[in-house]
Amino acid sequence: MENELIQLLRSNRAALRQRLDSMNVVDIAEQLEQLDKADVVVVFRMLPKTEAAEVFAELDHDVQQNIIEAITDREIRYIVDELFLDDAVDFIEEMPANVVKRVLANVTSDTRDLINHFLQYPDDSAGSMMTIEFVDLQSGTTVADAFAHIRETGMDKETVYTCYVTDSQRMLIGVVSARTLILSAKEQLIGDVMETDYFFARTHDDREELLNRFREYSLMALPVVDNEGRLVGIVTFDDILVVQEEEATEDFEKMAGMSPSEDEYLKTSAWVMSKNRLPWLIFLNFSVFLTGAIVAKFEDIVAILPILVTFLPMLMDTSGDAGSQSSTLVIRGMALEEIKQTDFFPVLWKEVRVAALCGIVLAIANFIRMLIFRYEPNMGLVVSTALFSAIFFAKTIGALLPLGANALKMDPAVMAVPILTTIVDAMTLIVFFSLAKIILHV
Amino acid sequence: MTCELVETIEYPEHSAGSVMSEEYVELYSNMTVDDAFTYLQQIGSNLENIYTCYVVNSGQRLIGIVSVRTLLLADQSSLVADIMEPNVVSAHELDDQEDIMSDIRKYGFLSIPVVDDDRRLVGVFTFDDAIAVQDDEATEDFEKMAAISHSEMPYLGSGVFELAKHRIPWLFLLMIFASFTALLVELYEDSLAVLPALVAFVPVLMNTGGNAGTQSSTMIIRGMALGEIELADTFRVLGKEMVVSLICGAFLVITTYISVLFFGEGHMLAVTVCLAMMATIIMSNLIGGLLTFIAKAVKIDPAVMAAPLLTNIIDALCLVVYFTLAQIILGI
Numbered sequence: 182m183e184n185e186l187i188q189l190l191r192s193n194r195a196a197l198r199q200r201l202d203s204m205n206v207v208d209i210a211e212q213l214e215q216l217d218k219a220d221v222v223v224v225f226r227m228l229p230k231t232e233a234a235e236v237f238a239e240l241d242h243d244v245q246q247n248i249i250e251a252i253t254d255r256e257i258r259y260i261v262d263e264l265f266l267d268d269a270v271d272f273i274e275e276m277p278a279n280v281v282k283r284v285l286a287n288v289t290s291d292t293r294d295l296i297n298h299f300l301q302y303p304d305d306s307a308g309s310m311m312t313i314e315f316v317d318l319q320s321g322t323t324v325a326d327a328f329a330h331i332r333e334t335g336m337d338k339e340t341v342y343t344c345y346v347t348d349s350q351r352m353l354i355g356v357v358s359a360r361t362l363i364l365s366a367k368e369q370l371i372g373d374v375m376e377t378d379y380f381f382a383r384t385h386d387d388r389e390e391l392l393n394r395f396r397e398y399s400l401m402a403l404p405v406v407d408n409e410g411r412l413v414g415i416v417t418f419d420d421i422l423v424v425q426e427e428e429a430t431e432d433f434e435k436m437a438g439m440s441p442s443e444d445e446y447l448k449t450s451a452w453v454m455s456k457n458r459l460p461w462l463i464f465l466n467f468s469v470f471l472t473g474a475i476v477a478k479f480e481d482i483v484a485i486l487p488i489l490v491t492f493l494p495m496l497m498d499t500s501g502d503a504g505s506q507s508s509t510l511v512i513r514g515m516a517l518e519e520i521k522q523t524d525f526f527p528v529l530w531k532e533v534r535v536a537a538l539c540g541i542v543l544a545i546a547n548f549i550r551m552l553i554f555r556y557e558p559n560m561g562l563v564v565s566t567a568l569f570s571a572i573f574f575a576k577t578i579g580a581l582l583p584l585g586a587n588a589l590k591m592d593p594a595v596m597a598v599p600i601l602t603t604i605v606d607a608m609t610l611i612v613f614f615s616l617a618k619i620i621l622h623v
Numbered sequence: 624m625t626c627e628l629v630e631t632i633e634y635p636e637h638s639a640g641s642v643m644s645e646e647y648v649e650l651y652s653n654m655t656v657d658d659a660f661t662y663l664q665q666i667g668s669n670l671e672n673i674y675t676c677y678v679v680n681s682g683q684r685l686i687g688i689v690s691v692r693t694l695l696l697a698d699q700s701s702l703v704a705d706i707m708e709p710n711v712v713s714a715h716e717l718d719d720q721e722d723i724m725s726d727i728r729k730y731g732f733l734s735i736p737v738v739d740d741d742r743r744l745v746g747v748f749t750f751d752d753a754i755a756v757q758d759d760e761a762t763e764d765f766e767k768m769a770a771i772s773h774s775e776m777p778y779l780g781s782g783v784f785e786l787a788k789h790r791i792p793w794l795f796l797l798m799i800f801a802s803f804t805a806l807l808v809e810l811y812e813d814s815l816a817v818l819p820a821l822v823a824f825v826p827v828l829m830n831t832g833g834n835a836g837t838q839s840s841t842m843i844i845r846g847m848a849l850g851e852i853e854l855a856d857t858f859r860v861l862g863k864e865m866v867v868s869l870i871c872g873a874f875l876v877i878t879t880y881i882s883v884l885f886f887g888e889g890h891m892l893a894v895t896v897c898l899a900m901m902a903t904i905i906m907s908n909l910i911g912g913l914l915t916f917i918a919k920a921v922k923i924d925p926a927v928m929a930a931p932l933l934t935n936i937i938d939a940l941c942l943v944v945y946f947t948l949a950q951i952i953l954g955i
Contacts, residue, residue, distance in 0.1 A: 203710055207730050331695055341692050342674050342733075359674065359691055363660065364667050396758070399751035401733070418750045419731035425754060426728065426849065429761040433768075433845045446846040447856060451866035458838045459871055462831065463878055469830040470882045477823040477886065487815035490822050491805035494938045497829060498801040499794060502931045506771050506790050513765045514778040517758060524779060531783060538787040543794055550802065572794070602833065606826055 186212045186224055198227055206232055210239035222251040234263030241448075242275040249280055258287045265339055267312035267420065270299045307391055308384035310424070311405045311414030316344040320354060320372030324365045327357075343402045345412055346375045353381060353404055353412040381406055384413060388424050393518055395421045432516055435594035436509065465603055472607045479614040485623045492564050492613070496571050500609050501602045503539060504575030507532050508601055511583045512593045525584050529577070536576030544569040563620050567613035575605045639723050640716035642756060643737045643746030648676040652686065652704035656697050663691070672749050675734050678707045683743040685736055687711060713738050716745055720756045725850060727753040764848055767926035768841070797931050804939040811946035817955045820888060824896045825942065827882075828903050831875065832941045833934040836907035839864050840933055843915045844925045857916045864908040872904040895952045899945040906944075907937045 186209075189197035201209060201224075209228070213221055213236065225248055228236055237245060237260055249257060261269055261284060273281055273296060285293050295313070302308030316338050318327050327344065335341045344362070346355040355375035365374045381404045382391055391403060395418060405414045431441040440457040442449055483490060511528060514520035520528055544565040551561035579601050583593035617623060634640030648670060650659050659676065667673050676694070678687040687707035697706045713736045714723045723735055727750055734749040763773050772789040774781060815821055843860060846852035852860060876897045883893035911933055915925040949955060 205710070205712065205730060328695065335692060335696055341695065359695070360667055363663055363673075363691075396754055399754075401750065418733075418754070419728075422728045422731075422750070422753060422757065425757050429757075430845055430849070433765070433841050436765075436841070442842075445849075445851045446842055447851060447859065447863075451863050451870065454842075454863070455867050455870035458835075458867065459874055462834060462838075462871055462875060465834055466827070466831050466875055466878055467882065469827045470886075472826040472830070473823040473882075474886070476826060477820065480819040480822065483819040483822045484816060487812040487819070488809065490815055490825065491808040491812075493822075493825055494804040494808065494829065494935075494942065495798060495801040497826065498804075498931075498934055498938060499798045501833065501934060502797050503790075503794055505931070506794075509765050509768070510771065510778055510786075513762055517762070519777045519779060527779065531779075531786070534783045535786045535790070538783060539791055539794060542787075542791050543798060546795055547798065550799070568798075602830060606830065610826065 184212050184215050187216060187220070190216075190220060190224060194227070197224070201228055201232075206235040207239050209236050214241055214244050218247050222248055226252070226256075230259070231263075234260045238264055238268035238272070242272070243448075245272055246276055246280055249276070249284065254283075254287045257284055258289075261288045262292060265312045265314050266295060266299065266414075267310060267339075270296055270309070274300065302384060305388045306384060307382040307386040307388065307403075307405045307416060308414070310388060310391070310420050311384075311416045312339050313414050314339045315402075315404075315412075315415040316341050317412065318344050318346050318357065318371050320346050320348070320370065320375065322371050323367065324362055324369050324371065324374065325367040327362055327371055328367075331359075339415065339417055340402050343415075345404055345415070346371055347412050351411045353406050353410060355379065356404065379404070382416065383408070389428060391416055392421055392424050392428065396425075396517075428516070432512065432594045435592065436512060465600070468603045469606070472603065472610060475607055476610055476614075479610075479618075482614055482617060482623050486617070486621065488560075489614070489617055492567075493610070496564070496567055496609050496613060497602075497606050499543065499568060500571035500575040500605045503536075503572040504579035504601045504605055507536070507576040507579035508583055511580050515583065515587055515593050522587060525588060528584060529580055532580035533577055536573045539576065540569040540572035543572060559620055563613070563616045566616055567609065570612045571605065571609040574608050575601070578605060634716065637720050638716065639714045639718045639720060639737045639748060640746065642720050642752050643716070643748050644672065644752070645746045646670050646672060647734075647736075647744075647747045648673050649744070650676045650678050650689065650703050652678050652680070652702065652707065654703045655699065656694050656701050656703070656706070657699045659689075659694055659703060672734055672747060675732070675747075677736055677744055677747070678703055679744055682741075685711060685713060685738055685742055685744045688736065690733075711736060713742075714748060715739070720748075720752075721760050723748045724753045724756040724760070728757070760848070764844065764926045767924060768844065793931070797935060800932075800935050801938070804935070804942065807939055807943055808946075811942075811950075814946055814950055814955045818892075818949070818953065820892065821946070821949055823886065824883070824899075824945070827879070827896070828899055828941045828945055829934075829938045831900065832903040832907045832937040835868070835871065835904045836911040836933045836937050838911075839867070839908040840911035840915055843912055847915065847919060847925050854916065854919055860916070861909060861912050864912045865905070868905040868908040871908075872901045875904060876901055891953055892949075895945070895948050898952075899941065899948050902944045902948075903937070903941040906940050907933075910937060910940075 185200065189200060213224060216224060221244060273284060314337055316331055318330065331341050342359045344357050345353060346357060348354050355377045356379045357371060357375040361374050380394055380398060380400060384405055384407050394400065394403060402415045402417045404412055405416060407413050434441045442457055511520060547568050548561045548565040551564060582601060586593045648663065663673060674691045676689050677685060678689060680686050687709045688711050689703055689707040693706055712726055712730060716737050716739050726735055734747045736744055737746040737748055739745050766773050771793065774789050843852060879900045880893050880897050883896050914933060918925040
């Protein structure tokens with residue numbers, strides 16, 4: 182992609198300033214990230230003051246650090262004060278200690294206290310995601326007063342479309358949407374038009390719970406209250422979209438036997454990537470040697486009838502595929518809350534029947550295939566029976582593992598393909614070789 | 624605003640047109656802020672999305688947007704034309720829903736207008752649509768990566784036959800595919816007859832190869848789905864996977880060597896298995912990466928190149944390497 186900023190920076194700075202004025206902050210950030218270190222700071226300083234903080238919030242952490250290290254204390258103070266608190270906290274969390282120190286030394290003591298307070302919320306909790314720039318109203322004021330209040334403060338708020346009504350103790354007592362305000366008569370009291378039946382989250386709620394509430398009720402924003410019921414912040418849908426994406430990615434990674442990564446693929450070093458993958462690889466490598474040990478027990482049979490080995494890849498692959506179908510659907514269903522804990526037996530029963538059906542169809546297909554390829558019917562019988570049991574066990578266990586993990590309050594995604602394959606392979610091989618022994622008399 | 628008969632157009636599945644809402648607020652540029660509020664009060668109770676208003680000209684063409692926030696903060700007598708944002712991020716009605724969803728995620732907009740070829744406003748895509756689309760897209764990728772045909776039905780609402788129907792064709796195809804590996808292994812039957820101990824390490828190599836390949840392809844497929852990895856990154860990604868393979872391989876070779884000796888097998892067999900292990904991991908990670916890029920280049924969804932198909936290919940390759948190494952090193 183062509184980078185407009187670079188071209189304009191080299192040719193025409195006045196035009197660059199004009200272009201920056203009309204561009205969306207997200208696009209500016211995206212293009213800034215492609216510039217080299219010195220240019221980033223040059224262009225960043227050309228931004229209109231009001232936009233600088235917004236662009237800053239959108240930048241990657243390494244670019245943020247680069248800018249912070251290059252600008253003056255006064256500029257730092259301005260930017261951090263302008264940032265929404267959730268963006269400020271995100272940014273500070275990712276900076277090295279010396280940068281954090283310098284930033285905190287340059288903000289007002291109120292901001293510093295707030296940031297320190299927010300940093301203490303556990304990772305992935307509502308408290309760590311929320312921001313404090315919301316519109317709060319008092320129940321005794323009129324709609325006209327509310328509009329006046331919004332006009333005065335709305336510029337600095339994350340959203341003005343949902344306003345929160347608090348009492349003198351800062352307890353949340355109601356919410357009122359901008360739509361309601363627009364549709365109400367000017368002299369009506371907020372207490373009369375507000376909604377008293379509303380959704381809220383607590384500071385320690387997990388972000389996945391929040392995500393599910395947004396999913397279910399199409400919320401734009403959700404108020405967050407502390408243990409005493411005092412309103413301390415709001416979480417908005419745009420943060421939730423990011424959470425939703427991250428949660429899905431985490432599940433993909435866990436299901437592929439990896440520790441979840443923090444950063445984008447291209448920004449993660451090969452070393453960190455290996456660290457995320459190795460523990461599982463080694464664990465599974467050891468466990469699969471148990472499968473090897475089982476096969477070793479049947480060495481005599483292999484020596485007599487080495488052709489048996491040729492069927493191992495097909496049996497192992499098909500059972501692995503069958504198992505991953507079941508576990509993937511169950512894991513995803515649970516992540517989207519379509520499958521709940523109480524559904525344990527219905528789901529298991531369903532998978533057992535699907536397993537039997539798939540197993541029979543494929544076993545028959547395989548038997549026919551082997552006859553066409555002129556294998557002995559007895560051999561076909563051994564392989565097809567083993568195939569049926571492989572598919573049946575793979576699917577049943579594939580559903581059982583995540584369901585069980587969920588019942589034990591573990592993350593179901595961890596119980597996906599890799600672990601499953603190892604267990605099912607061992608079972609498949611025992612069945613296969615035992616059948617061969619009995620039916621083929623080796 | 625006139626109430627027109629809405630043409631019922633059949634939009635393709637997954638297009639912006641198929642998911643957009645036709646309820647939105649239209650304003651004209653010559654309205655004042657006061658007019659706009661009066662209008663909002665008239666229609667606001669029937670409309671779901673009133674917070675972003677769309678400014679159209681007499682030909683229904685989209686010329687700008689103005690948010691209720693901007694209206695609230697503006698002077699009552701200002702003209703909509705003067706306060707609207709003329710640089711609008713919009714989508715075409717035939718755009719993929721995934722693209723609009725990622726625009727919403729990227730910009731944090733409450734909604735994105737959908738226009739036709741002539742830039743006439745035909746609908747809006749809202750943030751709650753984005754949340755639903757993002758779930759659907761991830762689910763579809765999960766399904767493809769596990770070799771299941773996509774189903775719109777929720778899991779618990781689907782019958783056993785319905786579920787099986789989405790799985791059997793893929794299982795069957797993959798099974799036939801895997802059967803060809805048998806032809807390759809048959810070439811080495813004599814070696815197996817001489818040294819049946821070789822067979823004990825077949826599952827070890829196959830599983831580890833499958834696991835490594837799943838890891839790399841999952842990361843890359845997900846990266847592509849999120850727009851973090853583009854075709855232009857092919858060599859960077861493969862280079863990275865190569866380094867990761869070497870690091871992971873080095874560790875696994877050590878554990879493998881110990882395990883094989885622990886089995887009571889000889890040093891030479893252990894070396895054979897270790898070399899095959901290293902080769903398997905490198906092949907798995909590189910092929911896992913390569914397949915996804917090839918899919919993207921020929922415009923197939925990279926997700927179908929995931930674990931199931933990949934495992935088949937890797938299995939065949941790793942067994943050939945293993946048995947060939949055994950023939951050379953162990954002289955059988």
